[in-house]
Amino acid sequence: MFDFEKLDKTIHEKGRLGIMTLLATRPSWSFQDLKAELKMSDGNLVTHLRTLHDAGHVAVTKEILDRPQTSYALTAKGRKAFQEYLAVLEQIINASRPHP
Amino acid sequence: MFDFEKLDKTIHEKGRLGIMTLLATRPSWSFQDLKAELKMSDGNLVTHLRTLHDAGHVAVTKEILDRPQTSYALTAKGRKAFQEYLAVLEQIINASRPHP
DNA sequence: TTTCAAACTTTGTCTTGCAAAGTATCGCTT
DNA sequence: AAGCGATACTTTGCAAGACAAAGTTTGAAA
Numbered sequence: 001m002f003d004f005e006k007l008d009k010t011i012h013e014k015g016r017l018g019i020m021t022l023l024a025t026r027p028s029w030s031f032q033d034l035k036a037e038l039k040m041s042d043g044n045l046v047t048h049l050r051t052l053h054d055a056g057h058v059a060v061t062k063e064i065l066d067r068p069q070t071s072y073a074l075t076a077k078g079r080k081a082f083q084e085y086l087a088v089l090e091q092i093i094n095a096s097r098p099h100p
Numbered sequence: 101m102f103d104f105e106k107l108d109k110t111i112h113e114k115g116r117l118g119i120m121t122l123l124a125t126r127p128s129w130s131f132q133d134l135k136a137e138l139k140m141s142d143g144n145l146v147t148h149l150r151t152l153h154d155a156g157h158v159a160v161t162k163e164i165l166d167r168p169q170t171s172y173a174l175t176a177k178g179r180k181a182f183q184e185y186l187a188v189l190e191q192i193i194n195a196s197r198p199h200p
Numbered sequence: 201t202t203t204c205a206a207a208c209t210t211t212g213t214c215t216t217g218c219a220a221a222g223t224a225t226c227g228c229t230t
Numbered sequence: 231a232a233g234c235g236a237t238a239c240t241t242t243g244c245a246a247g248a249c250a251a252a253g254t255t256t257g258a259a260a
Contacts, residue, residue, distance in 0.1 A: 007117075012114060014112060017192070021102070021192050021195055021196055024195070025101075031239095032237080037101065038104065041219055041220080042237090043219065043240080043241085044219070047216095047240095062238090067226080067227070068236080068237050069237075069238090070238065089193060093189060093190065095121055095125055096125065113248080114248095115248080132206075141249070141250055142208075142250095143209080144249055144250070146208055146209080147248080167257085167258075168205085168257060169206075
């Protein structure tokens with residue numbers, strides 16, 4: 001009916017799903033912006049970002065502008081994985097309309 | 101941008117999301133059918149069903165036909181909660197198409 | 201009454217989320 | 231130079247939860 005095995009657990013967790021969704025909307029997000037938007041603690045956010053980075057889904061860029069600033073972006077792999085994840089969500093939505 | 105707080109944790113967990121999705125497709129499911137479809141262990145499945153039942157999302161019916169058989173169905177509350185959950189999924193899908 | 205299957209419960213393990221507090225690094229100010 | 235504040239992380243500790251395996255209960259059929 002639908003492939004629950006395909007629901008990538010790395011992405012599915014609430015906090016990381018939030019991160020991935022935000023990253024999908026823009027080429028790049030700063031740590032501070034992610035934190036403000038998602039209302040996560042530093043430690044929690046960093047941990048989730050590291051998990052996503054370890055999975056190869058997120059690229060990290062450190063620069064020092066005015067202040068030190070770290071930016072995050074989807075990798076090609078991450079974008080693909082996320083699209084597959086979204087495809088499962090669409091399956092769920094479609095399946096959930098009771099068929100006549 | 102979208103409401104992550106609305107992502108009901110009771111529903112969001114992978115196993116329970118599977119259960120809710122199946123329950124949304126039919127008026128009623130037997131324990132055995134859920135188990136077969138979701139490939140979960142007895143203990144795991146029962147625990148998730150109890151969690152959903154405790155949350156008021158799922159109704160339980162025990163009857164004895166040929167064999168004892170327990171059936172599960174969405175409550176009105178569960179159906180509503182699930183629809184709200186799906187609405188967030190749709191927000192995520194829409195937000196994830198990078199806007200031009 | 202032995203047997204079988206359904207539907208639990210119990211037990212134990214292991215992972216994970218999460219926050220709070222601490223640390224390192226860099227600019228800016230005085 | 232010394233101190234200050236912000237960023238970005240690390241560490242620590244706890245609590246919750248997923249999950250499987252094994253045991254238990256219940257009812258029906260043989």
